[in-house]
Amino acid sequence: MKEFNAKKIIVKYLVNEATPQETEKLLRWVGSKKNEKIFKEFVQAHQLSNIAYNSSEVQTAFDDFLRQIRTSKSKSNFRIKRFVRYFKYAAVIVGVLLSTLYLLKKENHVSPFVEMTDQVTLQLINGDKQYFNIDTDKTIKTKTGHEVAIVENGVLTYVAEPTNRKNKPLQNILKVPYGKTFNVVLSDGSSILLNSGSLLKYPNVFIKNEPREVFLEGEAFFQVTTAPNSSFIVNSKNSITKVYGTEFNVSCYSEDDKTEIVLVEGSVGVKTNSSIKGQENYQMMIPSQKASLSSNSEDVEITTVNIQKYISWKEGILTFENEKFETIQKTLERHYNVKIINNFHDINSFRYNGTFKNDSIEKILNTIKTHTNFSFQRKDEIITINNPKNPQ
Template structure:
């Protein structure tokens, strides 16, 4: 199913579809193959199974007629034929229990968030889906515009005034990346499977603190009066103005900080920056979770920032760790039955190759056997 078709279905189910989009969906559903794909998509992603025996045809037709009556009051007459066609298609194709049982025509719809969506959680708890091919304003609880999204970038304004910290949370699913500019001009590049909580507006003169789960590259705006701290669960990364990469996935054994420019201090939650470890450019600082200790080593920083351009780099990585990165990068699930392979160590670099090319590399280098079924890779 194409991404465009999936988007139409999602907008229909979340009751966000425009009249034009409803018409496009009705035309698409005229193809029996598309009807079958529609049913499979709904069942797979929303755990809704269709049952014609439970469908109340009479009541659904009544609901549809009421819906049509409301629409015809505000739609031009030339739309009547199209609307009737759409209603007929709903009865034929979608009249299988879902519309009536889910109360589709209710004035208080339940919002369904697609699992592969980039989301923005606002200060009041509302969640907004970010469409990568769209643009929109970000508003606070009072309806004031505090930022704007354009494509894969979200930029917050520094012009509005805030007397207290108000946080937004941006979440990027597996298989996607996103860019964020904070109110002080700091740029953050979020990798797949990442969530960042940050203030809508930093308070002048006070510490600038954000909360990271996942991986992100920071280009921090210099402000000697307000230190910048990245809280990565049990590790704090403190800077004044610099560029660095933080990898803090909860399932990984360590939280890694790679410094490109400037200077940063690393310290755990029970210490201060003065008690922490300061690293210089070209250094990777790693907080080993099990040992509650910080180690450092010289590295080639380019190897740790290739993900920003779609690349993947593995250095002395066992296949178990590699599998986790592949799952995030390509939004797939990997089931590995080869226990010996899990501990095998590899060194490899890939640019924007497909998952098939990467799997073939491991197949040729370690006799790996695999099978792909839908979105799952089975390794034997």
């Protein structure tokens, strides 16, 4: 079986669409060590595509799948329905998943369930997918008509309702495109303002007396309500932040090599994602401190900072303090929803200071030009920077 066809059948199998013949071929194919590795890489690529499952869920599903294969004495078309909950998005991305591996090799960031759109996107874990404009009031319901949340005056607010382990909450994924910010109020009253190009995974309700957990990729400002016997935990690619009722900012874009947590008020504890699960080895922070974590380090660096630099984006203000141009470029691309092609690489290492409120990207680039001479042209949503001595 060719590798391409194998991947196609894996997707069909996970969503219970494979024929008995295809399933039988897949079981034989994945039995070898080489193909088992390919299968695992495929599942990992699936997880990396901004599906926002944590690694333990994907690993558990994969291990259980392989255990079923190794112990199965029959070649019949059995199903792994008990594991399908780990792959609810498969049905949504069947049409594009075959190109995901190729895209992952070319891009750092892939969002399979979010088409090219300038709308905020909400997806429920049960397969519902809804688009809505931040300026449009709307009631968010499941396919069965159950009301989950409302959008009113540009804020997504979830309906507070009791739940327990027997009545599991629905998981939600909220995606904010470049060029926009969006505010969501969770069922416990906690408010989260998402910066442009951010993704948040969270339940529609929290289980009483259990940790309230969310997953973030991008940047967000949190205002967390205090709940007795229920801590609030923010998971990201590098960090786990445990909250004790507070205001703080987390920046963890997938294309950045670091995660930064800045505490405004209250108290949080921070540890790396690689820390042993369950251990309370959090490093505590006090207001006006920043915790920095790198994907290639086990250390958590805590320093005292000017917090306004890190939270001014909430007011539409861009603040740069001794920032390299290549860092500024990423911020401008997210904030203005543009693509910047820099052909003048000498300026990447130069550092700049500046504060801009509601200014156009052209004004910001022209301001930087007064310190470092370069030329730029804009065509639609693409800006090209060139060396003025070598115009193109």
